[in-house]
Amino acid sequence: MIQEIAEALAQSWQNFATAFVLFVPRLVAAGIIFGAGFVVALLARRLVRGGLGWLQFDRLATRTGASEMLRLADMPGADVLIAKIIFWIVWVGFIVSAVDTLQFGPFQGLVQEFFSFVPRVLLALLVLALGFLVGNFVWRATLLASVNAGLPGARVLSGTLRLLVIAIAVVMALEQLGLATTVVLTAFAIAFGALMLGLAIAFGLGGRDAARQLLEQHLQAHEAREPDATPHL
Amino acid sequence: MEQLSALPDALLRQLIAVGQVDVLVGLPTLNNAATVVDVVRAVHVCFTRDFPRLRTVMINSDGGSTDGTPELIRSASFTEADMVLTSHPLRTLHRIVVPYHGLPGKHTALRTVFAAGELTQAKVVVVLDPSGPATTPGRVTEMITPITRSEVEFLAPCHSRHPRDGVLVTQLVRPLVRALYGVALDEPLGPEFSCSGRFASRCLERDIWDHEAARFAIDMWLRTEAVAEGFAVGQIWRPAPTVAGARTRLREAVQQVVMALIESLRAHDSFWRKANGVVELRRWGTDPKDSPDAPTWDYQALAEQARHDIGEIRPLLKEVLEATLLARIVEETSSLELRSDDELWVRTVYALAAATRRGPTSIEHLAGIFVPLYLWRAAAFMAHAAIETDATVREELESLCQTFQRLKPLLVDHWSAEV
Numbered sequence: 300m301i302q303e304i305a306e307a308l309a310q311s312w313q314n315f316a317t318a319f320v321l322f323v324p325r326l327v328a329a330g331i332i333f334g335a336g337f338v339v340a341l342l343a344r345r346l347v348r349g350g351l352g353w354l355q356f357d358r359l360a361t362r363t364g365a366s367e368m369l370r371l372a373d374m375p376g377a378d379v380l381i382a383k384i385i386f387w388i389v390w391v392g393f394i395v396s397a398v399d400t401l402q403f404g405p406f407q408g409l410v411q412e413f414f415s416f417v418p419r420v421l422l423a424l425l426v427l428a429l430g431f432l433v434g435n436f437v438w439r440a441t442l443l444a445s446v447n448a449g450l451p452g453a454r455v456l457s458g459t460l461r462l463l464v465i466a467i468a469v470v471m472a473l474e475q476l477g478l479a480t481t482v483v484l485t486a487f488a489i490a491f492g493a494l495m496l497g498l499a500i501a502f503g504l505g506g507r508d509a510a511r512q513l514l515e516q517h518l519q520a521h522e523a524r525e526p527d528a529t530p531h532l
Numbered sequence: 533m534e535q536l537s538a539l540p541d542a543l544l545r546q547l548i549a550v551g552q553v554d555v556l557v558g559l560p561t562l563n564n565a566a567t568v569v570d571v572v573r574a575v576h577v578c579f580t581r582d583f584p585r586l587r588t589v590m591i592n593s594d595g596g597s598t599d600g601t602p603e604l605i606r607s608a609s610f611t612e613a614d615m616v617l618t619s620h621p622l623r624t625l626h627r628i629v630v631p632y633h634g635l636p637g638k639h640t641a642l643r644t645v646f647a648a649g650e651l652t653q654a655k656v657v658v659v660l661d662p663s664g665p666a667t668t669p670g671r672v673t674e675m676i677t678p679i680t681r682s683e684v685e686f687l688a689p690c691h692s693r694h695p696r697d698g699v700l701v702t703q704l705v706r707p708l709v710r711a712l713y714g715v716a717l718d719e720p721l722g723p724e725f726s727c728s729g730r731f732a733s734r735c736l737e738r739d740i741w742d743h744e745a746a747r748f749a750i751d752m753w754l755r756t757e758a759v760a761e762g763f764a765v766g767q768i769w770r771p772a773p774t775v776a777g778a779r780t781r782l783r784e785a786v787q788q789v790v791m792a793l794i795e796s797l798r799a800h801d802s803f804w805r806k807a808n809g810v811v812e813l814r815r816w817g818t819d820p821k822d823s824p825d826a827p828t829w830d831y832q833a834l835a836e837q838a839r840h841d842i843g844e845i846r847p848l849l850k851e852v853l854e855a856t857l858l859a860r861i862v863e864e865t866s867s868l869e870l871r872s873d874d875e876l877w878v879r880t881v882y883a884l885a886a887a888t889r890r891g892p893t894s895i896e897h898l899a900g901i902f903v904p905l906y907l908w909r910a911a912a913f914m915a916h917a918a919i920e921t922d923a924t925v926r927e928e929l930e931s932l933c934q935t936f937q938r939l940k941p942l943l944v945d946h947w948s949a950e951v
Contacts, residue, residue, distance in 0.1 A: 442844065442845060446900075447900055453844045
């Protein structure tokens with residue numbers, strides 16, 4: 300009995316020692332990958348930021364309105380943000396590799412999944428950035444057009460349109476990431492449909508007279524335009 | 533030869549038949565049936581009576597009139613009264629009526645006229661307003677003569693205006709052009725002008741015809757181009773334009789003029805950044821001194837609209853104006869008193885002009901942002917002018933021009949910093 304216990308303990312110790320001998324190098328390797336990854340990510344961040352600075356990317360971001368949007372969202376400048384994104388993608392890539400080196404069962408195949416996920420993240424970010432840009436442009440154009448057309452509620456109208464464009468972009472980005480696709484799409488379709496139906500009913504029934512007046516004004520606009528420019532010219 | 537592509541085939545054939553000419557009169561039309569016949573007769577009388585030895589041609593470049601304007605021009609003949617005035621022409625009188633092709637607008641019509649002038653080697657090119665006020669043979673002659681004598685290469689009409697008339701011109705265009713280009717040009721927006729064939733050819737070489745500036749206010753671009761390129765520019769007295777004939781709404785007109793101003797500034801920035809002082813231009817003809825009464829309009833309603841609109845576009849103003857400048861504008865437009873400080877107005881104009889060099893806002897949007905600010909300025913000017921004498925208002929208009937000139941370094945600095 301005692302001998303059996305001793306054999307079991309010896310076997311167990313041997314297994315532990317074997318596993319430990321096998322694990323420690325992997326742990327060290329993972330640590331090295333983790334640390335090296337951090338350094339490489341830092342270098343990549345510095346390189347990207349320097350490159351963007353050399354290309355005067357901040358000017359481009361200002362011209363396209365991206366800087367203003369980021370400022371409003373209390374976020375850093377476009378060049379800083381891109382450098383940060385690169386830093387995290389690189390470092391997370393190394394972290395995943397480090398974890399994979401440890402060969403834990405549940406984390407097997409993590410590297411392949413990560414590298415297949417990265418393009419989708421980048422695409423989602425691109426969609427989001429474009430959504431903000433288009434939303435901003437639509438907001439500005441609608442606000443100016445409504446104000447100069449003398450429409451009431453110009454800010455509400457333009458703000459709503461911007462929100463709508465950004466919402467569409469967010470849904471598209473989430474779809475790219477594959478996060479709760481069904482729920483997001485269904486919720487968006489219901490909300491969008493309800494909003495449009497509500498607006499149609501409000502405009503057609505609630506504001507029937509106003510709608511008629513607006514359409515009449517529009518149709519007559521070509522025939523009789525207010526000749527108020529001449530005194531100014 | 534590249535410019536020949538601007539000419540429709542039908543016109544090209546007719547011009548080849550005409551050969552070389554000395555004077556070419558261009559008449560860009562669009563639904564001008566009510567007035568165009570008198571203008572055509574005036575041109576013909578001018579040709580036969582005052583320039584019988586010169587080779588002449590009149591080209592009507594029509595933008596697609598639906599009221600029979602081209603037919604009226606083709607069939608326009610001398611009246612008995614004209615026949616008494618005119619002698620027998622020594623040369624054939626040519627009259628060509630042709631629709632222009634390309635982008636719709638006066639710039640395309642003018643391009644056609646200039647290209648025709650280049651092909652026929654015209655020494656003088658005159659462009660007349662088909663709805664122009666009281667176009668007489670004598671006045672057409674006055675526009676041709678200084679160019680034929682090589683006294684000047686670009687002749688722009690000027691008018692005897694009421695000081696409250698033409699607010700967009702007096703509050704923005706005239707003082708801005710005067711301060712930046714350094715010439716005392718009274719009417720930078722007038723539709724009529726005459727120029728040398730050399731200037732017309734020079735304009736054809738410029739890459740402007742498909743540009744926004746040409747599309748919106750080719751007349752202003754031509755004047756500023758003549759100044760910037762060092763052509764001898766002069767002015768000729770004309771009767772003041774009448775109120776009738778507006779095809780554009782106020783807000784559209786302001787936007788188009790602002791866009792044309794900005795495009796002109798962009799095209800000539802190497803010139804105006806170095807231009808100093810203001811040169812008086814030689815004037816031909818005599819001042820008709822028949823300025824029509826100033827139009828009246830409801831400036832209180834305009835001010836209310838402007839106040840509301842400025843509030844609406846405040847987020848956009850924040851993007852393009854400095855915080856202190858915006859605060860002063862908000863303070864001024866929030867006040868119960870309807871007033872507009874000259875210096876604040878000039879600083880605002882210069883800030884918006886400089887903003888075209890940077891930032892997320894396009895020129896179209898900047899012009900849209902400018903509209904409510906102009907409406908406020910116009911309303912404030914009219915409110916103030918209504919209680920002042922004409923002489924005082926004239927003095928204040930001159931003072932505004934000087935303020936534009938005094939603060940010009942602000943724009944030059946901001947503009948240069950953004951290059």
